[in-house]
Structure formats: structure tokens, C-alpha cells
Amino acid sequence: GAVVSQHPSWVICKSGTSVKIECRSLDFQATTMFWYRQFPKQSLMLMATSNEGSKATYEQGVEKDKFLINHASLTLSTLTVTSAHPEDSSFYICSARGLEGNSPLHFGNGTRLTVT
Amino acid sequence: GQNIDQPTEMTATEGAIVQINCTYQTSGFNGLFWYQQHAGEAPTFLSYNVLDGLEEKGRFSSFLSRSKGYSYLLLKELQMKDSASYLCAPMDSNYQLIWGAGTKLIIKP
Numbered sequence: 001g002a003v004v005s006q007h008p009s010w011v012i013c014k015s016g017t018s019v020k021i022e023c024r025s026l027d028f029q030a031t032t033m034f035w036y037r038q039f040p041k042q043s044l045m046l047m048a049t050s051n052e053g054s055k056a057t058y059e060q061g062v063e064k065d066k067f068l069i070n071h072a073s074l075t076l077s078t079l080t081v082t083s084a085h086p087e088d089s090s091f092y093i094c095s096a097r098g099l100e101g102n103s104p105l106h107f108g109n110g111t112r113l114t115v116t
Numbered sequence: 117g118q119n120i121d122q123p124t125e126m127t128a129t130e131g132a133i134v135q136i137n138c139t140y141q142t143s144g145f146n147g148l149f150w151y152q153q154h155a156g157e158a159p160t161f162l163s164y165n166v167l168d169g170l171e172e173k174g175r176f177s178s179f180l181s182r183s184k185g186y187s188y189l190l191l192k193e194l195q196m197k198d199s200a201s202y203l204c205a206p207m208d209s210n211y212q213l214i215w216g217a218g219t220k221l222i223i224k225p
Contacts, residue, residue, distance in 0.1 A: 043217040093158045102146050107158040
């Protein structure tokens with residue numbers, strides 16, 4: 001149980017274009033989903049916390065107009081990287097937590113974004 | 117502030133036992149998670165401790181001492197596939213996980 005599906009697994013896009021990443025909790029309801037970014041050999045960096053039906057909470061230094069997050073249902077959150085630039089190339093990982101506050105985070109398989 | 121302290125890297129031999137220590141400081145505490153992350157992949161959940169003591173799950177065990185702000189992950193009968201980073205992640209009063217850089221475990225034959 002507790003499967004989180006993230007799509008796509010990898011994407012290559014041209015500078016200036018937008019990319020949408022989907023995160024779905026397949027067998028549980030997730031009121032809260034988290035979006036992380038991880039550069040090589042570095043720790044996970046929380047970008048934003050997404051709550052179903054409300055606006056996402058962004059971490060300091062993360063541009064909310066560049067990284068658009070939508071959490072329309074208890075099983076789906078999307079991250080759109082708008083006007084992507086090469087420095088946005090990274091490993092983006094979503095995670096979801098069940099309804100209880102201390103439920104473990106379950107991670108999607110991540111999306112490797114390369115902006116050329 | 118909130119911080120996590122784990123060794124950066126450890127090396128162990130296939131078939132042996134290794135203990136990865138973690139000390140932490142958080143604003144409030146709602147348990148501590150251990151995750152495994154292979155290179156280039158997302159983390160996978162290993163264990164959760166909220167009360168003091170040892171939780172055993174197959175070859176992996178996790179220990180917690182809340183008064184000392186200390187936890188460890190014990191891996192027995194090491195296999196080559198256990199080569200990965202191990203992330204200690206305490207949960208603060210807002211139910212947010214605090215992430216450190218993790219411990220890179222290298223298993224040698």
C-alpha cells in the first residue's frame with residue numbers, strides 16, 4: 001500500500017518552455033503533498049507544501065510564480081515549472097502523507113528535469 | 117534552530133552489521149523517520165519511531181531516545197544492495213519532516 005505515482009520520470013525541455021509534473025497518491029488520500037528538489041549529492045530541499053483545496057505554502061527563496069502548484073483533489077497535485085531555464089535542471093520529487101499528522105511521507109519516483 | 121547530525125559516509129563489509137547514528141534538535145517532536153535513498157532515486161520509507169526504544173523490522177532496526185535527541189539505524193547481514201544514503205528525518209511540532217544530508221553507506225565485498 002501507500003503508493004505515490006509521479007509522472008513523467010524524466011523530461012528534457014527547451015529554455016523558456018513550461019513543464020508540468022503530476023503526483024498522485026494511488027491507494028490513499030493525501031491532504032498534504034510536498035514538493036522537493038534535489039541537486040546531485042545534496043540533501044532534499046523542500047520547495048512547497050501543498051494542501052488540498054488551498055494555496056500552496058512556499059519555502060523561502062522559492063518563486064511561487066515560477067513553480068505553480070495545484071492540489072485539486074485528495075489524490076493529485078501538480079507542479080508546473082514555468083519559463084524553465086537551465087538552472088532549473090534538477091531532480092524533482094513529490095511526496096504525500098496520509099490523513100494522520102504523523103503518517104510517514106511516501107515518495108514518488110521523482111522527475112529528472114533537464115532544460116537545454 | 118533545527119538541525120540533524122549524521123556521519124557523512126560510512127563503509128562496511130558485506131554480511132556485517134552497521135549502526136548509523138543520528139542526533140537531532142527540533143522545535144517540538146512528533147517522531148522520527150528513517151529513509152533509504154539509492155543514487156538517482158527517490159527516498160523510500162524504512163521506519164518510524166515515536167516512543168523510546170527499539171523497533172525491529174527484518175534486517176533493519178531503529179532506536180530512539182527522545183531525552184537524548186538520538187536515534188540509530190541498525191542494519192544486519194549487510195548486502196551489496198544496501199549501499200545507499202540513509203536519511204534521518206525527525207518530525208517537528210508542525211508535522212514537518214526535517215531533512216539532513218544523510219549518511220552514504222558503502223558496502224564492500
